[in-house]
Amino acid sequence: MQINLIPGGFSISLNGLEILRHTAASPALFVGHGEERMDMYRGNFEIDDYVVERTPLAHAVVTGERIEFSAAEGLPARFVMTVSGDHLATEALDPTINRVWLRVAAEKDEHVWGGGEQMSYFDMRGRKFPLWTSEPGVGRDKSTEITFKADVTGKSGGDYYNTNYPQPTYISSRKYALHVETTAYSVFDFRRDGFHEIEIWAVPERLEFFSGSSFIDLVGQLSNRFGRQPTLPDWVYGGAILGLKDGENSFARMEKMREAGVKVSGLWCEDWVGLRHTSFGARLFWDWQANEARYPSLRQKIAELNDSGVRFLGYVNPYLCVDGPLFPVADAKGYFAKDDQGKTALVDFGEFDCGVVDFTNPDAADWFAEEVIGKNMLDFGLSGWMADFGEYLPIDVKLSNSVDAKLMHNAWPTLWAEVNAKAVASRGKTGEALFFMRAGFTGVQAHCPLLWGGDQSVDFTRHDGLVTVICGALSSGLLGNAYHHSDIGGYTSLFGNVRTPELIMRWAEMAAFTPVMRSHEGNRPKDNLQIDQDAEVLAHFARMTSIYVHLAPYLRELSDEAASTGLPVQRPLFLHHENDRNTYAIQDAYLYGRDLLVAPVWQAGQAEREVYLPQGETWVHVWSGAAHTGGETVTVPAPLGQPPVFYRQGAARETLFQSIKAA
Structure with a gap:
């Protein structure tokens, strides 16, 4: 990066490409103070900001690589930027500053991609994207009836920008990339022809710029920066991972599907921990160990499955329910996040309460990795699991590292991924055990071997149906996430919205051409069609698994390529x-x-x-x-x-x- 003096100001270029232009008449930097309001309700957020101050820092003094900004000549400097290689280090000289707005040079016909995993719009140009990990919402389109009903009944309707996995990184068609190193709430605004405005609710550590000779080059650089996944496990190539949550009857259903020609690599039973029934539907019992009543002799059955070439997968999240045996163990050790009174904070998940394990406490993180995932899951025989709910850190809890939970909220998915990866590595199973996550943030790539697209509605809708997982795969793939997949048939069934045979079949067709095929029975299994309940659907699904297995030699090559270059399997x-x-x-x-x-x-x-x-x-x-x-x-x-x-x-x-x- 190079600073260039121009009349009335300066510009910064990256390998000859202008990325920042600042003059007194058109400043690139604004700072100020805001008072945010954040309300969380079961992973959904209402966020508003009262901007007390937004001041353009029109005057800039360049000294070597250092740029000092003030509101006007003769006034004290309030902010400093320092060019260091391909980075812009930032520092606030005024301690009242908690809002920063930076304008990055743009062109009218420019295209912009990234932002983490975006589900509605791949090309982000022309829109504004808040970056905050949350539930994505039901419907995700404020003009639709289903989104309206979700908002009214549970504040859960969502909008086009809501995502489990935001990341303050984008790639421009001008062949550069920008990453903001912060965990704070931020906003990427691409609505203006002449500039992109980056809004950050904190002073960022730095802004990182990447320049590439090609888009492939840029993707490789970002993959190196954020981390690179291992190759897919060999067992995955054997067919689909069947998602069944029917207790011990799941084994018999799987065998009937295999007899019908379905190629099976894994049986995924998220109910391996048992169930509780709520008004939302059947929910899991959030205490992470095998439930012998629902799955008798599970350990032996897992071994028998392995002998037949099928792996067993389960489910885990970072919470422990108060009525489970693991809760008092963690509580006695002080491993939960605390409330204002210093007591264990309890989170309402809809008819049951949980404590959140505090991963900023190294002892708590180690305990969860070893005692819960290591012993209860890996040593028990599980070959993989859904690592869920990384986006759920409450913003009002007190954490062991004393950092404001509002600043840790976005970082939480990465910490959660690290705990899972540490457990896998402790058993020497990196690249063999496969866990998958929907939540993410900067750096999750280094730990999470597989993304999944989250909880789409069981329909064809534009903002919450089948098509959204393509957008999610493409946007996240550009930022170093090589592998992406989704729930075949969707997940969320509310307000009478149920699966059709056509939906399952079309979803399976797409899934045959993704890194992993995995089905899901959804949040209301009894209300929705399942693959093995319709002969035509079952035969179609079997054929799609045959196509997936047929393409395994090609997928192996793509997996090797991803590990060596960072290129995703699914590419724009x-x-x-x-x-x-x-x-x-x-x-x-x-x-x-x-x-x-x-x-x-x-x-x-x-x-x-x-x-x-x-x-x-x-x-x-x-x-x-x-x-x-x-x-x-x-x-x-x-x-x-x-x-x-x-x-x-x-x-x-x-x-x-x-x-x-x-x-």
Whole structure:
């Protein structure tokens, strides 16, 4: 980075690309003070800010690599930026400052991607994105009835920007990336033609800039910065992970599905800990050890499954229910976060209370990793689990490290991932045991081997249905998260919204072309169609698992590539076609590796789909064998069982791709 003096101010360039321009008439930096209001209700937040002061620091004095800012010439300096390599270190000289606004140079036709895992809009240009880990919300569209009902009944409707996994990092089509090193609430505002405004509710440690010769180069740099996952476990390639929560009957249901031709790599029973029944639906018993009443002789059955080539997976989160045996153990050791009176803080999760294990206490983190995950799960025989609820740290608790919970809230998913990864590593099972998370923040990449898209509604809706997990995979993948998957058929069923056979089948078609296939029975299993309850759905699902297994040699190569380069398995079209700007805003299709283009059917009742094919290649339609020249939009038939998929003519795995239709 280089500081350049210009009339009335300065600019900062990164390898010749201007990223900051400051003059007295058009300042790049504003500082001030705000008084926030944050209300949390079961993972959902109402957030507002009363801005007491927002002052442009129009006057800047450049001395070497140091820039001092003040409101006007002759007034004391209030803020300092120091250029250090590719970083801008920041320091507030005025202790009252708790709000910072920075304007980054932009171009009118620029595209911007990232922001963590964004579910509604892949290209963030033209919109404003608060970055705060939370429940994503039900419906996520304020104009819809389901979102309205969710807001009225549980403050849980959400909006387009709500996400389990925010991250203050973006990639620009100008071929640079920006990361803000902070855990505070922040906002990325991309609505202006001439600048992007970054708002931070604290003084950030620094701003990091990355410059690349290509988008692939940038993705590799970000992966190096945030951490890189190991390759997928070998057992994953054997088929789908079946999500069943039916007690010991889950084993019999799995066998019937295998007899119907379903390829199975794992059986995931999140109810391995037992159930409690609430008005929301069947909930798990939040005490992380096998429930012998619901799963008799589970340890022996896990060993028998392993012998038959099927792994067993469970569920865990960082809370312990007050009526479980682990709670008094952790409470006696002082391992829970505290309330204002210094007592164990209890969190209402809807008809039951829990304590949150304080991972800022190293002893508590070690205890959970060893005694809960290590002994109760890994030593018991589990090969993986859902590591849930990383976004739920209450903002009013007192933590062992004495840091304000509002500043630890965004950091919590990364701490939670680290606890899980530490447990796995302690048993020498990194790259073998597979846990998956929906919550994330900066640095989660170094610990979490697999993301999942969260709790989509069981429908085709634009902001909460099948299509949103494509956007989530693409946005998070650019920031170093190589592997992404979702609940086949969706999860959230409320207000009479239930699955259709078509939805399950279309979701399974997409999942066959993702790193991991995994089903879920949802929050109301008895109200919703399950894969094994409909002969047509079951046969379709079996065929999709066969396609997934057929593509395993290719997926292994992509996994190796991810480990060595940081490239995600699911990629935006522009990643390999950066000179084709027609690809920059596409978010309902993706490249599976470099050589397969997948355009899932994500709307109900569709029997054909329009697909844009990138320039510079010949693309062959898998089902018909028809070749198409890139740079055009084609319409292809898309009956159930034939999702629009194309392979790149001349690809190394061309023979494998040609035989997909026979799998």
